[in-house]
Amino acid sequence: xxxxxxxxxxxxxxxxxxxxxxxxxxxxxxxxxxxxxxxxxxxxxxxxxxxxxxxxxxxxxxxxxxxxxxxxxxxxxxxxxxxxxxxxxxxxxxxxxxxxxxxxxxxxxxxxxxxxxxxxxxxxxxxxxxxxxxxxxxxxxxxxxxxxxxxxxxxxxxxxxxxxxxxxxxxxxxxxxxxxxxxxxxxxxxxxxxxxxxxxxxxxxxxxxxxxxxxxxxxxxxxxxxxxxxxxxxxxxxxxxxxxxxxxxxxxxxxxxxxxxxxxxxxxxxxxxxxxxxxxxxxxxxxxxxxxxxxxxxxxxxxxxxxxxxxxxxxxxxxxxxxxxxxxxxxxxxxxxxxxxxxxxxxxxxxxxxxxxxxxxxxxxxxxxxxxxxxxxxxxxxxxxxxxxxxxxxxxxxxxxxxxxxxxxxxxxxxxxxx
Amino acid sequence: xxxxxxxxxxxxxxxxxxxxxxxxxxxxxxxxxxxxxxxxxxxxxxxxxxxxxxxxxxxxxxxxxxxxxxxxxxxxxxxxxxxxxxxxxxxxxxxxxxxxxxxxxxxxxxxxxxxxxxxxxxxxxxxxxxxxxxxxxxxxxxxxxxxxxxxxxx
Ligand SMILES: [Fe+2]
Numbered sequence: 329x330x331x332x333x334x335x336x337x338x339x340x341x342x343x344x345x346x347x348x349x350x351x352x353x354x355x356x357x358x359x360x361x362x363x364x365x366x367x368x369x370x371x372x373x374x375x376x377x378x379x380x381x382x383x384x385x386x387x388x389x390x391x392x393x394x395x396x397x398x399x400x401x402x403x404x405x406x407x408x409x410x411x412x413x414x415x416x417x418x419x420x421x422x423x424x425x426x427x428x429x430x431x432x433x434x435x436x437x438x439x440x441x442x443x444x445x446x447x448x449x450x451x452x453x454x455x456x457x458x459x460x461x462x463x464x465x466x467x468x469x470x471x472x473x474x475x476x477x478x479x480x481x482x483x484x485x486x487x488x489x490x491x492x493x494x495x496x497x498x499x500x501x502x503x504x505x506x507x508x509x510x511x512x513x514x515x516x517x518x519x520x521x522x523x524x525x526x527x528x529x530x531x532x533x534x535x536x537x538x539x540x541x542x543x544x545x546x547x548x549x550x551x552x553x554x555x556x557x558x559x560x561x562x563x564x565x566x567x568x569x570x571x572x573x574x575x576x577x578x579x580x581x582x583x584x585x586x587x588x589x590x591x592x593x594x595x596x597x598x599x600x601x602x603x604x605x606x607x608x609x610x611x612x613x614x615x616x617x618x619x620x621x622x623x624x625x626x627x628x629x630x631x632x633x634x635x636x637x638x639x640x641x642x643x644x645x646x647x648x649x650x651x652x653x654x655x656x657x658x659x660x661x662x663x664x665x666x667x668x669x670x671x672x673x674x675x676x677x678x679x680x681x682x683x684x685x686x687x688x689x690x691x692x693x694x695x696x697x698x699x700x701x702x703x704x705x706x707x708x709x710x711x712x713x714x715x716x717x718x719x720x721x722x723x724x725x726x727x728x729x730x731x732x733x734x735x736x737x738x739x740x741x742x743x744x745x746x747x
Numbered sequence: 748x749x750x751x752x753x754x755x756x757x758x759x760x761x762x763x764x765x766x767x768x769x770x771x772x773x774x775x776x777x778x779x780x781x782x783x784x785x786x787x788x789x790x791x792x793x794x795x796x797x798x799x800x801x802x803x804x805x806x807x808x809x810x811x812x813x814x815x816x817x818x819x820x821x822x823x824x825x826x827x828x829x830x831x832x833x834x835x836x837x838x839x840x841x842x843x844x845x846x847x848x849x850x851x852x853x854x855x856x857x858x859x860x861x862x863x864x865x866x867x868x869x870x871x872x873x874x875x876x877x878x879x880x881x882x883x884x885x886x887x888x889x890x891x892x893x894x895x896x897x898x899x900x901x
Contacts (some may be wrong), residue, residue: 420789421793514795515795515796515797516787516790516793516795516796516797516798517787517789517790517795517797517891518787518797518799518891518893519787519891519892519893520892520893520895520896521892521893521894521895522895523894523895542820543818544817544818544819544820545814545818545819548817548818595817595818597813597817597818599810599813599814600806600807600809600810600813601804601806601807601809601810602810603803603807604807604810649892654797669796669798669801670801670803672797672798672799672800672801673800673801673802673811676799677799677893677895677896677897678785678799678800678893678896678897678898680814680818680819683819683820683821683896683897683898684819684820684821684896686895686896687820687821687822687895687896688820690822690895
């Protein structure tokens, strides 16, 4: 049973392992978080550019269908026929003027309205059919309310939730608008099936401390180092954050001395080709690395020229899919397309600076299982009240931010919570 | 040695070197301008260009091996490839288009083996006398929901 007493500290600096392994916790998360007063990342408008385009996805454990209607408007629904509960769409994507369930051929328009029931009035001369008071207009696919932000589709199951822009807050808005200032071109997808609890990954992307420690490629080749100018910004509720850094803002001497002092090895090796390390600065603000996590299910990534949305799709306590949508812009030159492709080598399941995250989550998940009453330590950067701005990269403060909002939605805030 | 023997020899040698952790030697099976790409099948089906791994020459392939040895942390395992017989199509000159399927099992330090990936190799193989090299190896991954991570090459 999940209660306020689960926490051993009031500032979320200790995270009980039970939160990763308890089935009741997971069931409540689906209701209170994924169906709760949040905006979930659904997809990108560029994935369904034409009228009739549709795609299927998952929001938490719920199968979802989203499409563009003939007027160009985007809709999202629970991908489940109101009749007997089968998926209305089984394919990952397509283009259609309506959606017909394969089971009994019930048919829906692109706004989700039920428009056809075979043999509704029975068969002439034989009878049958639905009751006379059954009206198709009374039935529709369960709607998920959507709002767009520059081509990013967010959706919510909640009746009441603040408007999307308020939910995101000024800092996340600034970053997402920066990332979507130009029309988006979809490059493709990567999927990673990670055998661990989804929250271990939500923590991983909010933990800047591990960036150049777990990922040796980062520290070796200067993509992210604790000696860089950088830090983290959180929204006023501390549920989202952006971790950022500026390459080249440190000196080689400063870098070597700092890691030597920290007793962190920087191996001596080089690359024969090295093209993977080249990139074209494309944002005027000089930020070369920005990891923006929006509670609860998405992280938008800019690592040099590699841009992606990483969506968390839960699959039970012990499993989730990390679904990567790689993108660039419509006006990318051939040179930029080449850079984006080469830098794909650094991200995703096979990425030099991200394969480690999957392993870290799986290992921590397995090792924490037997001791539900033990806790993880989250206090790099200090405990106590959570700041909105962190001016260094040696912190996991946004992890505490995640848990503070999580606890609020789950109604398990400790007595006298510090947040 | 017949063409068939030369091509089959290269295919056999490539999985032998991978399964025995001779990754540096595996890289040398590629021509200098040899390409190695690992691509999720769903992207190919949708006409999308996105990849998992892309190396446009042998040095980039060597770099991937170097990164795995020196920089990356990944699941401790042994690989075991099981490959199907190749379909060979002459492309003219000394080049051949060769397609074969693979299953790749991984075994963890506790001795538990799991099917990690299935898919196919779409190769361009070039013969120079008795020596065969990969000019291009496109790995089409059917198991595009990659279990955990993709470190050692398929
Ligand atoms: Fe990481």
